[in-house]
Amino acid sequence: MIIKAKIRLDYKDHQDAQVTFKALEPDNKGFIDGEIIDKSIIFRLKGESIASVRRTIDDLILSETIIEKIMVIR
Incomplete structure (x- = not known):
C-alpha cells in the first residue's frame, strides 16, 4: 500500500517561503x-x-x- 500526504506551509511573504524551501531542500x-x-x-x-x-x-x-525560529532572530 502507498500512503500519500500533502502539507501546506503558509508564510507572510514569498521571500520567507523561498528561504525556508531552500533551507529544507x-x-x-x-x-x-x-x-x-x-x-x-x-x-x-x-x-x-x-x-x-x-x-x-x-x-x-x-x-x-527550527528555520522559523532562526528567521525570527534575523
Missing part, C-alpha cells in the same frame, strides 16, 4: 516533492507505511520549526 531530496506557490510551500510525500510517512512529516515539521 538538502534534507528532503528524493523523499519529498515540493514547490512554492505565492506565499506558501506545498510538500507532497509518499511512503510504503503510515509510520514512515509520519516520521518524514515529523522530521519536516521539526526542521521547519
Whole structure:
C-alpha cells in the first residue's frame, strides 16, 4: 500500500517561503516533492507505511520549526 500526504506551509511573504524551501531542500531530496506557490510551500510525500510517512512529516515539521525560529532572530 502507498500512503500519500500533502502539507501546506503558509508564510507572510514569498521571500520567507523561498528561504525556508531552500533551507529544507538538502534534507528532503528524493523523499519529498515540493514547490512554492505565492506565499506558501506545498510538500507532497509518499511512503510504503503510515509510520514512515509520519516520521518524514515529523522530521519536516521539526526542521521547519527550527528555520522559523532562526528567521525570527534575523
